[in-house]
Amino acid sequence: MELAEILRTLWSRKLVIVAIVALAGGAAFGAGRLAHSTPTGTANVQILVDSPQSALADLLQNTVPLTTRASLLAQVMASQAVLEDVAATAGVPVGQLTAQGPYGGSGRALDVITPSEARDSQLLGEQARYRLTFVAQPDAPVVTASVQGSTALAAGRVAEAVAPGVARYIKALQRQGATKPARRVTLRQLGPAQVGIVNSSSRLALTAVGGLGVLLLGLLLLLAVASLRRRPAGKEEDHEAPYEREHERDLAAVG
Amino acid sequence: MRASAALLLVAALAAALSGYDTSLHPRAVGIGAASAKVLIDAKDSELTVAPPLGAYRANLAGQLAITYALYLQGDQATAELGRTLGLQGARVAATGPFTLLLGRANVAAKTPSIANPIPVDRAHRLVLDVDGVNPVLTLYGQAPTVAGAVALVDAARGLLERHVTARRSSYPLGPEQAAVLRPLGPTVGGLVDPGAHWQTMAAAFLLVLVLGGGLLLARRRRTLSGPAPALSGSAPALSGPAGALSGSAPALSGPAGGDWPHTTRLLPWALAGFVAMLFLVPFDALDLPVGLPLNSNADRPFLVILVALWLLSMAVLGSSARPHLRLTRVHLAAVAFFAVCCIGVALNGAALANMDEVTLVLKKLALLASYLVFFFVVASALRAREVPRFAAMIVVLGSVVAVATVVEYRLHFNVFYELWSKLLPVAKPADLDAPDSIGRLTVYGPTSQPLELAALLAVVLPFAVMGAIDSGTRRRRLLYSLAIGLLLAGGVATSRKTSLVAPAGAVALLLAYRPRAVARSLLGLGMVLVVLVHFTSPGALGSVLNQLEPGHVDGVLSTTDRTARYDAVLPDVMRHPLLGRGFASYDPHKYRILDNEYLGLLITTGGIGVALYAAILVAMMSLAHATIRGGDARRSSLALATLAAVGVVALASALFDVLSFPHVPYLLFFVAGMIVALRERLPLAARARPRGASRRSSPPAGLRHGDHLSLPSRRRIQRSSGEPAQPSPARLAGG
Numbered sequence: 006m007e008l009a010e011i012l013r014t015l016w017s018r019k020l021v022i023v024a025i026v027a028l029a030g031g032a033a034f035g036a037g038r039l040a041h042s043t044p045t046g047t048a049n050v051q052i053l054v055d056s057p058q059s060a061l062a063d064l065l066q067n068t069v070p071l072t073t074r075a076s077l078l079a080q081v082m083a084s085q086a087v088l089e090d091v092a093a094t095a096g097v098p099v100g101q102l103t104a105q106g107p108y109g110g111s112g113r114a115l116d117v118i119t120p121s122e123a124r125d126s127q128l129l130g131e132q133a134r135y136r137l138t139f140v141a142q143p144d145a146p147v148v149t150a151s152v153q154g155s156t157a158l159a160a161g162r163v164a165e166a167v168a169p170g171v172a173r174y175i176k177a178l179q180r181q182g183a184t185k186p187a188r189r190v191t192l193r194q195l196g197p198a199q200v201g202i203v204n205s206s207s208r209l210a211l212t213a214v215g216g217l218g219v220l221l222l223g224l225l226l227l228l229a230v231a232s233l234r235r236r237p238a239g240k241e242e243d244h245e246a247p248y249e250r251e252h253e254r255d256l257a258a259v260g
Numbered sequence: 261m262r263a264s265a266a267l268l269l270v271a272a273l274a275a276a277l278s279g280y281d282t283s284l285h286p287r288a289v290g291i292g293a294a295s296a297k298v299l300i301d302a303k304d305s306e307l308t309v310a311p312p313l314g315a316y317r318a319n320l321a322g323q324l325a326i327t328y329a330l331y332l333q334g335d336q337a338t339a340e341l342g343r344t345l346g347l348q349g350a351r352v353a354a355t356g357p358f359t360l361l362l363g364r365a366n367v368a369a370k371t372p373s374i375a376n377p378i379p380v381d382r383a384h385r386l387v388l389d390v391d392g393v394n395p396v397l398t399l400y401g402q403a404p405t406v407a408g409a410v411a412l413v414d415a416a417r418g419l420l421e422r423h424v425t426a427r428r429s430s431y432p433l434g435p436e437q438a439a440v441l442r443p444l445g446p447t448v449g450g451l452v453d454p455g456a457h458w459q460t461m462a463a464a465f466l467l468v469l470v471l472g473g474g475l476l477l478a479r480r481r482r483t484l485s486g487p488a489p490a491l492s493g494s495a496p497a498l499s500g501p502a503g504a505l506s507g508s509a510p511a512l513s514g515p516a517g518g519d520w521p522h523t524t525r526l527l528p529w530a531l532a533g534f535v536a537m538l539f540l541v542p543f544d545a546l547d548l549p550v551g552l553p554l555n556s557n558a559d560r561p562f563l564v565i566l567v568a569l570w571l572l573s574m575a576v577l578g579s580s581a582r583p584h585l586r587l588t589r590v591h592l593a594a595v596a597f598f599a600v601c602c603i604g605v606a607l608n609g610a611a612l613a614n615m616d617e618v619t620l621v622l623k624k625l626a627l628l629a630s631y632l633v634f635f636f637v638v639a640s641a642l643r644a645r646e647v648p649r650f651a652a653m654i655v656v657l658g659s660v661v662a663v664a665t666v667v668e669y670r671l672h673f674n675v676f677y678e679l680w681s682k683l684l685p686v687a688k689p690a691d692l693d694a695p696d697s698i699g700r701l702t703v704y705g706p707t708s709q710p711l712e713l714a715a716l717l718a719v720v721l722p723f724a725v726m727g728a729i730d731s732g733t734r735r736r737r738l739l740y741s742l743a744i745g746l747l748l749a750g751g752v753a754t755s756r757k758t759s760l761v762a763p764a765g766a767v768a769l770l771l772a773y774r775p776r777a778v779a780r781s782l783l784g785l786g787m788v789l790v791v792l793v794h795f796t797s798p799g800a801l802g803s804v805l806n807q808l809e810p811g812h813v814d815g816v817l818s819t820t821d822r823t824a825r826y827d828a829v830l831p832d833v834m835r836h837p838l839l840g841r842g843f844a845s846y847d848p849h850k851y852r853i854l855d856n857e858y859l860g861l862l863i864t865t866g867g868i869g870v871a872l873y874a875a876i877l878v879a880m881m882s883l884a885h886a887t888i889r890g891g892d893a894r895r896s897s898l899a900l901a902t903l904a905a906v907g908v909v910a911l912a913s914a915l916f917d918v919l920s921f922p923h924v925p926y927l928l929f930f931v932a933g934m935i936v937a938l939r940e941r942l943p944l945a946a947r948a949r950p951r952g953a954s955r956r957s958s959p960p961a962g963l964r965h966g967d968h969l970s971l972p973s974r975r976r977i978q979r980s981s982g983e984p985a986q987p988s989p990a991r992l993a994g995g
Contacts, residue, residue: 008585036606043613073319074307080396081307084297085445119852120358122387122400125293125831129450131611153614179308190308207618211609214625218602225596228587233477 025223036215046157048164071146091170103130294449321395624844638933658720662750669753718762722904
């Protein structure tokens with residue numbers, strides 16, 4: 006089908022074109038609605054794993070064991086037990102939270118390709134509204150928690166709940182084990198959560214991509230149907246193998 | 261009408277039968293998943309006590325976590341879990357820990373295995389994971405239902421707790437020493453593929469509908485039009501002694517503007533420049549110092565120039581010199597594929613944004629659009645007369661790349677990256693000219709992957725082979741034979757299995773159409789080629805052949821890793837079986853390197869996307885096939901080369917993610933443009949041949965004797981291949 010013919014076909018079916026464009030517009034709107042839950046907020050918070058008499062102020066205290074403890078805590082933070090406490094503190098349903106990590110320090114090895122069974126769990130967390138990632142610093146007793154949420158405000162709220170949530174879980178354990186106050190591990194949040202905006206143009210891009218896809222598919226379908234309708238009637242020659250027939254006539258003329 | 265109704269009924273029946281609920285026995289279509297974590301701790305929790313108590317004990321507990329992970333994989337534990345879950349004498353499948361990469365076939369020596377009396381139920385699978393440092397054991401369960409997966413993980417955790425309690429009570433320890441298992445929250449789970457049943461049914465419905473509809477349509481067309489002599493290879497009227505391109509010069513004066521390279525038209529020159537860039541510039545690693553949306557690689561501005569020239573040509577030039585846009589089945593398949601990719605991305609947009617993958621996907625969609633735009637430009641701008649010249653140019657460029665590849669293999673000097681880095685900022689690959697995990701040298705050439713380089717050279721090979729077969733002079737045959745040797749040597753220098761597998765696929769396709777001519781030509785060249793390849797790339801041929809030996813081909817890591825992926829990506833495939841998770845969203849650096857375009861597309865574009873990708877390749881090959889059988893010797897040879905080149909890409913798509921590396925896809929779509937151009941209708945001037953004008957004596961206009969691929973008449977091909985000669989059309993027409 007040649008360009009002029011394509012344009013003729015499209016022009017002769019103006020109503021269908023309008024319907025396709027309307028459908029594409031609807032698809033774009035739908036894609037925009039689907040992308041409405043796109044997370045656009047992010048927040049980071051740092052947590053220092055410390056002892057009651059802070060290691061930062063004590064020249065004699067070795068920080069290496071605290072660093073080891075931070076690495077372990079980063080793993081425990083990604084567990085369901087801690088997430089429940091974080092969710093309770095932030096006031097969001099625990100089902101909306103998913104956690105990854107740790108991807109730093111000695112936990113770096115966890116960032117590996119996963120078999121089918123472990124990939125299942127990652128897939129289940131793909132749709133969660135809040136994604137929490139924990140990174141333990143390799144040389145310092147600090148865990149960085151990153152939260153991605155629907156808005157910057159919501160992400161910030163959950164990030165602010167991480168340190169109290171983890172502390173709540175630890176305190177419950179300390180009460181259970183009757184740990185003496187002087188020996189208790191202490192978590193200190195290093196300043197308020199830093200919030201920012203991500204994926205700001207994603208919604209628009211996804212809307213455009215959705216509309217474009219439906220528009221192209223609709224036009225293709227229209228052209229395919231038009232082409233199929235014409236062929237049996239013999240109104241249009243086979244445009245993909247024309248030269249043989251022309252050649253045949255040509256050769257006959259030579260003869 | 262009746263046939264259509266019957267087809268709909270059959271399709272619906274197929275859909276119903278493919279569904280879960282209507283089958284006689286429930287099949288494991290659903291994937292239930294669950295996971296839980298356990299902390300190996302002491303009575304006085306490691307988490308609660310400040311140092312210095314913990315560090316050493318935590319380290320020991322980390323080692324204990326590995327022991328527990330291995331215990332739960334034992335025969336006794338897995339059989340007990342099978343009993344707990346009621347698996348009727350079967351045990352669960354347990355593996356891990358994957359973080360420590362235990363159990364890799366080429367690391368651990370294989371020992372003879374004893375036949376196990378208890379069968380393994382592969383539908384119930386348990387993976388135990390530890391990182392080797394921290395005392396946290398993670399249990400992952402997979403079963404046909406969510407309840408089954410949760411029960412599996414709970415049972416494993418309970419079994420481990422009972423085991424540890426029993427050991428602890430048999431040898432009393434102090435509170436500081438005794439290990440305590442501390443569950444880190446409840447077991448959580450869910451259904452990985454909630455809509456899989458419906459989507460599988462829809463896929464079955466569509467498949468039957470498309471196949472049945474195609475059959476009905478073909479039958480209808482045959483009924484209406486009768487036999488199609490024009491497309492039949494043995495149609496006497498088409499078996500001219502010379503091709504349509506080889507008429508007398510005055511009669512065949514080309515359309516306005518002349519044919520490349522004897523033309524002042526800018527567009528074919530720009531196309532030639534673009535093709536030269538594909539072979540000579542590592543443009544994928546070359547970031548231009550200008551900011552462009554999504555990507556600043558060198559191909560984008562070049563493409564913008566091409567499109568601008570194309571639009572200008574459409575607007576300014578006369579009808580005969582203007583690019584000739586026609587929609588073929590290749591265009592339709594390609595645009596449909598792009599549209600489906602867009603829809604898939606839009607449908608899964610929220611999850612993609614959640615995983616921070618939207619930017620990547622948009623970049624890849626833009627790259628896909630670039631391939632399509634390039635194809636549209638090539639297919640409309642290229643003329644049939646120009647195809648042999650471009651084919652010759654591709655062979656020359658491929659030979660240059662092959663020589664540079666051999667130089668890189670022998671001297672560890674990458675000509676392309678080194679030279680271009682002196683002009684523009686080039687991101688050199690970190691492993692350039694370094695050995696890979698199994699000791700093969702990483703040779704890149706102008707590409708960004710040795711596999712891509714091997715495929716690029718393999719795509720060129722059919723053009724060289726057909727050039728050698730159809731050469732009119734000894735000198736030309738020698739040059740083409742040298743090109744074949746260089747292309748093979750260059751491919752082998754990449755030390756990848758693909759360097760032999762892909763050319764073998766191309767040769768098989770050529771053999772299928774011209775068995776005698778191709779076999780005779782290659783057998784004659786065989787010994788010379790082996791010696792040439794061996795001397796230019798010493799050791800490489802042996803290395804590749806060694807990888808392909810029966811004992812090695814399925815044992816080497818590059819093969820076992822590929823096969824291991826089929827199971828590992830099942831959840832990703834089943835989560836979105838129809839439209840996938842979003843085109844190119846499965847980042848190999850983030851998830852897993854698949855080395856298989858079909859598998860990657862199955863995950864990212866679903867079954868429909870894979871079908872449309874295959875449809876693009878099939879459409880290209882079917883168009884080329886029609887030209888091969890068309891009866892014009894010149895076009896037939898070129899079409900055969902293009903068909904084999906597309907076949908190489910189809911084969912290479914099973915060996916690596918072709919669409920991620922732009923050199924090969926751009927070349928594929930250029931070859932597709934050649935295929936479309938070869939189907940071009942003759943210009944009126946060419947058709948108005950004067951009576952009695954000789955078709956043999958004079959070369960076509962703009963195509964002098966010995967100009968590029970100098971193809972012989974069909975009769976000469978028939979003589980050389982031993983195929984029976986057919987009478988000339990003039991004679992058949994009574995001339």
